[in-house]
Amino acid sequence: MSSLNTTELQFSNLLPTHFDTLIASWLAEDTPAFDVGGYVVGEEQKTAILYMKSKGVLAGKPFFDEVFRQVGGCKVTWHYEEGEYWHEFIEKVPIAKVEGPARKILLGERVALNALARCSGIATEAHKIRSLADKHGFRGIIAGTRKTTPGFRLVEKYGMVVGGADTHRMDLSHMVMLKDNHVWSTGSITKAVEAARKVAGFSTKIEVECQSTDDANEAIAAGADIVMLDNMGPETIKTSAQSLKSAWAERGKSILVEASGGITAETAPSYFSPAIDIISFGSLTQGVSFVDFSLKIQKN
Helix, strand or coil: CEECCCCCCCHHHHCCCCHHHHHHHHHHHHCCCCCHHHHHHCCCEEEEEEEECCCEECCCHHHHHHHHHHHCCCEEEECCCCCEEECCCCCCEEEEEEEEEHHHHHHHHHHHHHHHHHHHHHHHHHHHHHHHHHHCCCCCEEECCCCCCCCCHHHHHHHHHHHCCECCCCCCCCCEEECHHHHHHHCCHHHHHHHHHHHHCCCCCEEEEECCHHHHHHHHHHCCCEEEEECCCHHHHHHHHHHHHHHHHHCCCCCEEEEECCCCCCCHHHHCCCCCCEEECHHHCCCCCCCCEEEEECCC
């Protein structure tokens, strides 16, 4: 077991003040009418143990805590920190306890576990890929994408950070990314970049999705800050990235090059190159395995 949070800074401080409304919507979705199970168990004070039942990174404590704050009358006590990582399989590790009325514990149980399992799964995958990059000496950015679950983006982006990955764009308004549909709609890469630059503001970077080195050169000439080499194959992308870096360095312009397009933990090493600054992974949120947790009320 080790911790991924090497400083005293708290990941939870990243979260916006309104994230409680997100949790409220989850609870409303899960119990829109009668809670017959809650009626059955009543108000007797109970203690439930939270078990982590598969290896991985612990991530999502603020969401878990907020669920039980909102159901009311519950106290959560953690035995481990956010970002703790279990390297080996351990059958069942007690990582926290929840104390409160039986019906309140069960009211929050599944919502809290869903958030924790999903967030920890993403953090685990992010840690896996970041560790792989470090092992191969790749010092560039390992990033997620905007391929997130509607209504669950904050949890998924938070999990990326805990696991050591970059969030990339948080949302559509964060940075400008001009993709093939933008280019086709405006007529050219140059027109799309010039139009974006007029309104984006000096502090906003512009990235352009490119299908070739020629596309990338056009984007940079038009004023793009980042070029994404998309679906070009690892050797083609590495060659193109090196060519772009060298050519534009001679003109005194520094650019960022991102590799993207179906890259996974298994294929990532073939993309590692000093000429590539960012590698983005839709797989950080799509198809990622959950970490297994359970919450068990203790018998009297």
